[in-house]
Amino acid sequence: MGYERSTKQYPSIKQNMTEPDPLRLAWRDLIKQTIREVVTHPGLEPLASIQPAVARHAPGDEQSQIQALIIGELKRLHQGALARCGLRPSAFTAWRMARGY
Secondary structure, eight states: OHHHHHHHHHHHHHHHOOOOOHHHHHTHHHHHHHHHHHHHOTTSOHHHHHHHHHHHHSOGGGHHHHHHHHHHHHHHOOGGGTGGGTOOHHHHHHHHHHHTO
16 A cells, blocks of 8 residues: 555656756766865865866866856755765864854
8 A cells, every 4th residue: 555655656756856967976076075175174265175176177168067066065065964075063163164154
């Protein structure tokens, strides 16, 4: 009975899901590494870490999009997502305080 209900709900749940961003998937390691770099160096301006990291690893035509992804991830960064980037709560707190949050 539970299985039948689940199979009936699956199409509506799947329909509401969005497709993964191929650029985010392709560059997820760089995004995580760069976020970790930014947060663990709270005295630096974020773009001072983001721009060189992206320039070293990404092709020119994708650099601005990848930078935008990283900036967006930084804006949405929260305590629950720290482990994914290999960050400690103390580093995150120090970064937020340095940024005036």
